[in-house]
Amino acid sequence: MTAGKTTLRLDDFLPYRLSVASNRVSSAIATAYQALFGLRIAEWRLIAVIAEGQGMTQQALGAATRMDKVTVSRAAIALVDRGLVARQPNAQDQRSHLLSLTAAGQDLYESVAPKALELEARIFGGFSPKELAAFRAVLDRLEASAAALDPE
Template structure:
């Protein structure tokens, strides 16, 4: 017997917590703005980082190519994102927020911050800072583990 207890296995617990938060946020974004989580992530990343290729978006969002492609197509169809040629690589395109995309981002960002405040209101400022630092360390450990 391995001794593994799923409810005590931290990767499992982290995944469950992440899914619960993502589901709560997804419902709000879908109801308020008609966006799925991948679409919202692309809008937020483009707002923060400017125009970028789908490959760069995959790296920044940690989403696979198919998910990024579907989200991008949906955003382009809604007129929230423009697809322009990439002057440094003619095989790819750069995605960028349109004026409507920026307007949507300006509506969503305050709501996202309010959801974050509500979700983590049971934590002190020190606990939130510690959690952010621990998540950063986890991401670093995963990167090191993946490199091996």
């Protein structure tokens, strides 16, 4: 290494480490959701967000989940095709539809949510309540810091 020259070491680069950790957690969860409920992560995220705020546009879902519009669209189509989500006209914007859970979608949500909480408990079981509180606080600060750099 030349004097004054900075070298990027990927294993020490925090954004990379965060991405790897996130991918590992997502992969473990995705495997369980697919095996138990036939859901992809994007589909589950839409179901969970819709369950929290009935009647959402795809644009609002994209903003809430930080997923791109193609991923949101594909997941929404899959959920509508499975009868888990219904599309309704949006009275406030004729160009968009509101997505809401059907009775089957609500039933699925009520089945998946406890499993999601169980997986979270297994993943974070080795952390103390104090460590989890600190981790959540760091995540909040990290998201706010990254949001300040994000042009969206």
